[in-house]
Amino acid sequence: GENVEQHPSTLSVQEGDSAVIKCTYSDSASNYFPWYKQELGKRPQLIIDIRSNVGEKKDQRIAVTLNKTAKHFSLHITETQPEDSAVYFCAASNQAGTALIFGKGTTLSVSS
Amino acid sequence: NAGVTQTPKFQVLKTGQSMTLQCAQDMNHEYMSWYRQDPGMGLRLIHYSVGAGITDQGEVPNGYNVSRSTTEDFPLRLLSAAPSQTSVYFCASSYRSARDTEAFFGQGTRLTVV
Numbered sequence: 001g002e003n004v005e006q007h008p009s010t011l012s013v014q015e016g017d018s019a020v021i022k023c024t025y026s027d028s029a030s031n032y033f034p035w036y037k038q039e040l041g042k043r044p045q046l047i048i049d050i051r052s053n054v055g056e057k058k059d060q061r062i063a064v065t066l067n068k069t070a071k072h073f074s075l076h077i078t079e080t081q082p083e084d085s086a087v088y089f090c091a092a093s094n095q096a097g098t099a100l101i102f103g104k105g106t107t108l109s110v111s112s
Numbered sequence: 113n114a115g116v117t118q119t120p121k122f123q124v125l126k127t128g129q130s131m132t133l134q135c136a137q138d139m140n141h142e143y144m145s146w147y148r149q150d151p152g153m154g155l156r157l158i159h160y161s162v163g164a165g166i167t168d169q170g171e172v173p174n175g176y177n178v179s180r181s182t183t184e185d186f187p188l189r190l191l192s193a194a195p196s197q198t199s200v201y202f203c204a205s206s207y208r209s210a211r212d213t214e215a216f217f218g219q220g221t222r223l224t225v226v
Contacts (some may be wrong), residue, residue, distance in 0.1 A: 001171070011150070032211035043202065043217040044155070089154060097209030098162060099170060100145070104154035 002027040002094050006103025013080050017019060021088055023103050024072040029095035033048045033066060033073045036089045038105075048075070080110045114138050118203050118218035125193040125225045133188040133221050135203030143206045144186040145170070146213075147177065148199040155202065161186055162209065193225045 003026040013019050025033075034049035048058045050064045050073065057064050063076040077084055090103045119134045137144065145160040157170030161180040175197060177189040186205075190197060203218040 006154075030123075034214070043175075043219050045217070046214040049214070080164075091155075093211035097143075097211035098160060098168065099157055100210040100215060101157065101171070104152060104153040 001102040002030060002092055002099065004090060004092050004101050004103040005075050006078075006090050006106060008106060009104065010107045010109070012109045012111065015080060015082060017080055017111055018086070019075075019077045019080055019108055019110075021075045021090070021106045021108075022072060023090035023092075025092040025101075026071070027075075027092070027094060028071060030092040031051065031095060032093040032097075032100075033064070034091050034100070035064060035075050036102075038087045038089065040086075047088075061099070077108075080108075082112050084108060085110045116203055116205055116216050116218040118201075118221050120221060121219065123221060123223050125190070125223065127193060127195060127225060129193050130195065131190050131191075133201055133203075135186045135188065135218055136184050137186075137205040137216070138184065139205065139207075139216065140183060141205035141216075142183065142208050143210060143212075144180065145210070146176070146186070146188045147202045147204065147206050148172065148197075149200050149202060149220075150183075158188065158201075160210070178188075191225075195225050197223065198225045199223060 009021040031052040036044035038044040146158040147155040159178040161167045201221045204215040206215045
């Protein structure tokens with residue numbers, strides 16, 4: 001089955017710096033890669049996603065890149081702000097769309 | 113629009129007790145799933161359903177049962193609670209499958225088994 005590895009597990013940056021979180025997946029047939037943000041005590045919420053026919057997608061300060069050959073995808077957050085502090089999860093769906101497999105999460109801390 | 117609603121928010125069980133975690137969505141989503149979240153382990157898929165009457169196992173199904181008699185409801189049953197089932201449980205739904213669109217999560221149920 002699909003396996004998703006996520007690094008780093010914790011990331012501390014200064015306000016205004018960039019943050020990068022990387023994920024690798026095992027199933028070459030995976031075709032959907034979302035990123036979720038979970039604030040303390042809250043539910044996970046989608047922040048951006050990318051499909052296998054696209055190499056990069058941007059939404060304001062957030063971007064995701066996908067390298068299908070290497071089977072890895074990354075989340076880039078520019079000009080970080082304290083409110084970006086949260087746990088971020090990457091995920092990959094299997095080809096059939098019957099399962100969304102999550103990485104173990106990255107705790108991002110942005111200090112002002 | 114309530115989205116995905118889970119009940120209860122908190123629950124304490126004794127070892128061996130059974131209980132049902134409720135999940136309901138009002139978005140007419142076909143795909144529903146249950147995850148458990150443990151520190152350092154991310155979100156692990158327990159069971160999922162691609163439509164009414166159809167369920168299947170995820171990564172960690174042992175000790176849990178599900179059913180999907182209607183499109184709206186997807187309850188998770190703990191048959192005989194064990195301390196290893198202490199966790200935060202999230203129900204999620206998406207339009208047709210896990211790869212179509214955003215998965216909407218419920219607010220979570222924090223379960224403690226003593």
